[in-house]
Amino acid sequence: MSRLHEVQISALPMDRLRAVIGEERLRSWRAVAAAVRDALAGRTVWNVNATAVGGGVAEMLQVVLAYARGAGIDTRWLVIEGDAEFFLITKRLHNRLHGAAGDGGPLDAAEHAVLERGWAANAARLVGVVRPGDIVILHDPQTAGLVDALRGGGATVVWRSHIGADMVNGRVAQAWEFLRGWLEPADAFVFSRRAHVHAWMPEPKVAIIPPSIDPLSPKNQPLDHPTVRAILGRTGFLDPGAGGAPMFQRRDGSPGAVARRAAFPRRGAVPTGDTPLVVQVSRWDRLKDMAGVLRAFADHVPPPAHLALVGPAVDGVVDDPEGSAVLAECVAAYDRLLPGPVQARVHLVSLPVDDPDENAVMVNAFQRHAAVVVQKSLQEGFGLTVTEAMIKARPIVASRVGGIQDQIRHEREGLLVDDPADLAGFVAAVNRLLTDPSLAERLGEAAHIRAVEDFVGDRHLTRYADLLLGLGAASTPRPGVGLVRSPR
Numbered sequence: 001m002s003r004l005h006e007v008q009i010s011a012l013p014m015d016r017l018r019a020v021i022g023e024e025r026l027r028s029w030r031a032v033a034a035a036v037r038d039a040l041a042g043r044t045v046w047n048v049n050a051t052a053v054g055g056g057v058a059e060m061l062q063v064v065l066a067y068a069r070g071a072g073i074d075t076r077w078l079v080i081e082g083d084a085e086f087f088l089i090t091k092r093l094h095n096r097l098h099g100a101a102g103d104g105g106p107l108d109a110a111e112h113a114v115l116e117r118g119w120a121a122n123a124a125r126l127v128g129v130v131r132p133g134d135i136v137i138l139h140d141p142q143t144a145g146l147v148d149a150l151r152g153g154g155a156t157v158v159w160r161s162h163i164g165a166d167m168v169n170g171r172v173a174q175a176w177e178f179l180r181g182w183l184e185p186a187d188a189f190v191f192s193r194r195a196h197v198h199a200w201m202p203e204p205k206v207a208i209i210p211p212s213i214d215p216l217s218p219k220n221q222p223l224d225h226p227t228v229r230a231i232l233g234r235t236g237f238l239d240p241g242a243g244g245a246p247m248f249q250r251r252d253g254s255p256g257a258v259a260r261r262a263a264f265p266r267r268g269a270v271p272t273g274d275t276p277l278v279v280q281v282s283r284w285d286r287l288k289d290m291a292g293v294l295r296a297f298a299d300h301v302p303p304p305a306h307l308a309l310v311g312p313a314v315d316g317v318v319d320d321p322e323g324s325a326v327l328a329e330c331v332a333a334y335d336r337l338l339p340g341p342v343q344a345r346v347h348l349v350s351l352p353v354d355d356p357d358e359n360a361v362m363v364n365a366f367q368r369h370a371a372v373v374v375q376k377s378l379q380e381g382f383g384l385t386v387t388e389a390m391i392k393a394r395p396i397v398a399s400r401v402g403g404i405q406d407q408i409r410h411e412r413e414g415l416l417v418d419d420p421a422d423l424a425g426f427v428a429a430v431n432r433l434l435t436d437p438s439l440a441e442r443l444g445e446a447a448h449i450r451a452v453e454d455f456v457g458d459r460h461l462t463r464y465a466d467l468l469l470g471l472g473a474a475s476t477p478r479p480g481v482g483l484v485r486s487p488r
Contacts, residue, residue, distance in 0.1 A: 004078055004079070004080060004081065004122055004125040004126065004129075005078070005079055005081070006076060006077065006078055006079075007052045007061075007062075007077040007078070007079055009062065009065045009066050009069055009075070009076070009077055010066050010069075010251055010252050011066060011069040011070040012063075012066040012067050012069070012070045012251070013067075013070045013071075014026060014029050014030075014033075014067050014070060014071060014457070014458060016216060017215070017216065017456065017457070017458065020215050020216070020452060020456060021452070021456055021458055025458055026458070028458075028462070029071075029458045029461070029462065030071075032461070032462050032465045033068075033071035033072065033073065033461075033465070035465070035469060036071075036073055036465050036468055036469060037071070037072050037073060039468070039469050040073070040074070040135070040468065042133070043074070043131075043133050043134050043135065044074045044075065044076055044130075044131065044134045044135075045068070045073065045074065045075040045076075045134070045135045045136075045137065045468065046075070046076050046077075046078060046130055046134060046135070046136045046137065046155075047061055047065060047075065047076070047077045047078070047136075047137045047139065048077075048078045048079075048080060048126070048136060048137070048138050048139065048143050048146065049061065049077075049079060049080075049138075049139035049140065049142065049143065050079065050080055050081075050082070050087070050090070050139075050140070050142035050143065051079060052077075052079050052356075053312075053353050053356050053359075054283065054312045054320070054353055055283060055320075056162070056211070056382075056384040056385070057139055057140065057162050059217075059219065059356075059360065059384070060211050060212065060213070060384065061077055061139075062217075062251065062356070063212075063213070063214040063217050063251075063457060064212065064214075064457055064460055064461060065077055066251065067214075067457050067458075067461060068461060071461075078126070078129075080118075080122040080142065080143065080146075081122070082118040082122075082142070083118070084321060085114050086114060086115065086117075086118040087142070087320075087321050088103070088105075088321050089105075089107075089111045089114055089115055090115070090140075090141050090142045091103075091320060091321055091322055092105050092107065092111075093107070093141040093175050093178070093179065094140070094141060094163060095171075095286075095287070096171040096172065096174060096175035097141065097161075097163050097164060097165065097172060097175045097176070098163060098164070098165050098172075098287055098378075098379035098381075099165035099167065099168075099169050099171050099172050099379060100171065100286070100287060100378070100379060101171065102286075102322075103322070107174060107175070107178045111178075112178075115145055116145060118145075119144075119145030119146055119149075122146065123145075123146050123149035123150075126146060126149065126150060126153075127149055127150065127152070127153040130150060130153060130155050131154070131155075132153065132154025132155065133154060133155070133156075134154075134155045134156070135155065135156045135157075135158065135468060135471055136150050136155045136156070136157050136158070137158045137159075137160050137190075138150075138157065138158065138159050138160065138186075139160050139162065140160070140161060140162055140163065141161075141163075141175075141179060143159070144159065144179050144182045144183050145182045147159060147182060147183060147185050147186045148182070148185050151185055151186075151187070156187045156471050157185075157186050157187050157188075158186065158187060158188045158189070158190060158467070158471070159183055159186045159188075159189055159190070160189075160190040160191075161189070161190070161191050161192075161196065161381075162192060162211070162381045162382065163196070163381040164191060164192070164193070164195065164196025164197075164381060164402070165195075165196065165379060166195045166196075166379075166401065166402060168198075176198045176200070180200060184200070186205070187205070187471060188205050188206070188207060188467060188471060189201050189205055189206050189207070190206075190207045190208075190209050190467065191206065191207075191208055191209075192208070192209070192210050192211060192381055192382040192402075192403050192406075193208065193210070193382070193402065193403050193406055194208055196381070196402075207463070207466075207467045209460065209463040209464060209467070210382060210403065210406065210454070210455065210460070210463075211382050211384060211387075211455070211460060212387075212455050212456055212457050212459060212460035213384060213387050213388055213391060213451070213455060213456070213457075214456075214457055215391050215451075215452070215456060216249075217251060217360065218248055218249070218250060218251065218256070218357045218358075218360035218361040218364060219360035219361070219363055219364050219388060220364060220388055220391050220392065221248065221249060221361075221364065223248065223361075223364060223365060223368055224244075226244035227244055227245070227246065227247065227248070227365075228365045228368050228369050229244070229273055229369075230244045230245055230246040230247075230258075231246040231248075231258050231361060231362060231364075231365035232365050232366070232369060233246070234246040234258045234259070234260075234261070235258065235260075235261055235262040235349075235351070235362055235365075236261045236262055236264065237262060237270075237271075237308070237347070237349065237366075238270065238271065238273060239270060239272075239273075245257070246258035248357075248361040248364075250357045251357055256357055256358065256361070258358055258361060258362065259358070260352045260354065260355070260358060261352075262349050262350060262351050262352070262362065263313065263349075263350040263351075263352075264347065264348065264349060264350070265327060265330070265331050265348045265350060266330075266331055266334040266335070266343075266346070266347070266348045267346075267347045267348065267349075268306065268343055268344040268345050268346050268347055269344040269345075271306045275304055275305070275306050276304060276305040276306070276371040276372075276434055277305070277306050277307075277308060277369055277370050277371055277372075278297060278301065278305055278306070278307045278308070278370065278371065278372045278373075278374060278430060278434075279307075279308045279310060279366050279367060279369070279370035279372075279373050279374070280293050280308075280309055280310070280373070280374045280375060280376065280385075281310045281311070281363050281366060281367060281373075281385050281388075282310075282311060282375070282377075282385055283311055283312060283320060283323065284311045284312075284314055284320075284322075284323040284324075284326040284327040284330070285320065285322065285323070285326060286322065286326055286329075286378075287377060287378050287379045287380070288375075288376075288377050288378075289376050289377060289378050289420065290309045290311070290326070290330050291326075291329050291330050291333045292376055292420075292421075292423065293307070293309060293374060293376050293426075294307065294309060294330060294333050294334065294337075294346060295333060295423065296376075296423040296426050296427050296430075297345075297346065297427070297430075298337050298342050298345075298346060299423075299427075300423070300424070300427035300431070301427060301430060301431060301434070302431075303341070303345065304345075305345065305371070305434055306345045306346070306347065307345060307346050307347065308347045308349055308366060308370075309330060309346075309347070309348050309349065310349040310351060310363065310366050311323075311327065311349070311350060311351070312350070312351055312353050312359065313350050313351065313352050313353050314327055314350070327348070327350070330348055331348065334346060334348060349366075351363065363388070364388075364392075367388060367389055367392055367394060368392055368394070370389075370394055371395075371433070371434060371440070372394070372395050372396070372397060372430055372433045372434060372440070373385075373386075373389035373394045373395070373396050373397075374396070374397045374398065374426075374430060375389075375396070375397075375398040375399065375404060376397075376398070376399055376417070376420060376426055377398070377399050377401055377402070377404065377420065378399070378401070378420045378421075379401055379402060380399070380401045380402030380403060380404050381402055381403060382402065382403030382404075382406070382407075383398070383402060383403050383404040383407065386398055386404050386407055386408065386414075387407060387451055387455050389447070390407065390408075390413065390414075390447035390448060390450060390451035390455070391448060391451040391452070391455075392444075392448070393444040393445055393447060393448040394444050394447070395414065395415075395433045395439075395440035395441075395443050395444045395447075396408060396413070396414035396415070396443070396444075396447060397414065397415045397416075397417065397426065397429040397430050397433065398414060398415075398416060398417070399416070399417055399420040399426075400416040400417060400418050401420060404416070407450065407451075407454075407455065408447070408450075411443075412443070412446055413443060413446045413447040413450050414443050414447055415429040415432065415433065415443070417429055
């Protein structure tokens with residue numbers, strides 16, 4: 001089995017965002033891009049992660065790297081591979097870094113050995129394509145053991161964590177100590193928020209870079225009401241005769257049409273086009289608490305509102321082995337609801353991921369159709385589904401955890417619930433927005449303004465440029481090629 005493959009990236013000009021970000025920000029980005037091109041001439045900036053589809057990191061890389069390539073910066077994207085046991089352990093680390101128990105399994109010598117074997121197989125390929133002087137950005141725990149091999153080959157290595165916990169408990173500390181020996185040699189560390197940085201990381205090596213979205217991607221591009229209705233009709237969620245044509249613009253600028261249907265592990269009655277809809281979009285991950293959203297809605301949100309819990313097809317996300325189990329838990333929670341009026345208002349929706357652009361525009365349509373978008377996460381790295389709802393000016397109810405609280409200020413861009421376990425508080429906020437259209441509109445408009453100001457690609461890339469310019473000036477080729485460094 002091949003242990004490494006490259007994701008092809010289209011080049012996008014930042015000029016296409018002129019109407020969103022304005023001429024001044026566009027000029028600033030051009031100057032930044034020119035400085036990066038000069039400083040890194042002849043070098044490649046590589047990004048390495050564990051999946052090309054099915055998650056915020058993969059979606060963000062597609063867009064951000066496309067804008068970097070459009071600016072003439074040589075950047076490429078590689079995806080590592082691993083077996084089921086490898087990803088079981090990296091998911092365990094993912095959960096522990098969030099402070100959650102996950103599957104409760106060990107992190108001992110046997111797990112070290114499994115990860116080392118997986119990393120060694122990928123490292124052997126990586127050091128053959130990454131040149132001395134190149135910069136490599138490794139994403140999340142799945143790539144931690146590649147640091148030493150790449151530095152041994154002369155690359156400058158950044159480890160980027162998209163996850164973390166606001167408070168360090170024993171699980172968080174255990175995960176960081178497990179990873180420390182592999183990560184310590186990195187030249188820099190990048191986090192979405194300061195609270196997620198661990199104490200052993202030297203401050204001069206740390207950069208805080210919030211992620212971003214592309215307002216013109218299939219996930220976020222403007223869609224008029226008939227197109228939204230048509231897309232949701234084609235998926236099977238609404239009456240297929242509703243709306244116009246299910247058309248959209250692909251990332252490369254070509255026209256696209258939604259052709260695939262969603263799967264419905266459980267669903268209620270087909271809602272009408274004007275039925276108020278509460279939507280949560282996320283991976284089938286326990287930390288997103290989809291089952292908690294379902295219980296809270298069923299118990300306390302009155303008719304006529306419906307709920308849609310929307311996630312990817314679980315067989316399409318290779319680095320998340322818990323997806324099937326979490327979806328099954330949501331199905332079981334649905335089955336425990338009283339048949340009839342309650343079940344009729346709840347829908348579990350699984351979107352196909354065969355075509356990433358088509359999957360993205362389906363999500364776009366669900367979010368735009370929502371009367372309220374919710375994100376009742378128990379823990380969160382940043383929460384790009386919140387950013388996506390913000391750019392669409394949707395009213396939002398979310399947990400005050402992780403990067404969500406960096407995006408939404410309570411009562412200004414949305415409503416925050418202090419305790420994710422507070423179902424009564426969560427439902428009260430949802431009902432408040434459903435019954436107060438003027439408040440919902442005001443919060444949605446403010447959310448859109450905040451998203452454009454802080455979380456669009458030029459801001460993200462400019463922050464990375466500051467990091468890369470420093471690394472580019474300091475980096476020198478290192479002789480020799482290492483393999484995988486064992487943890488202490």
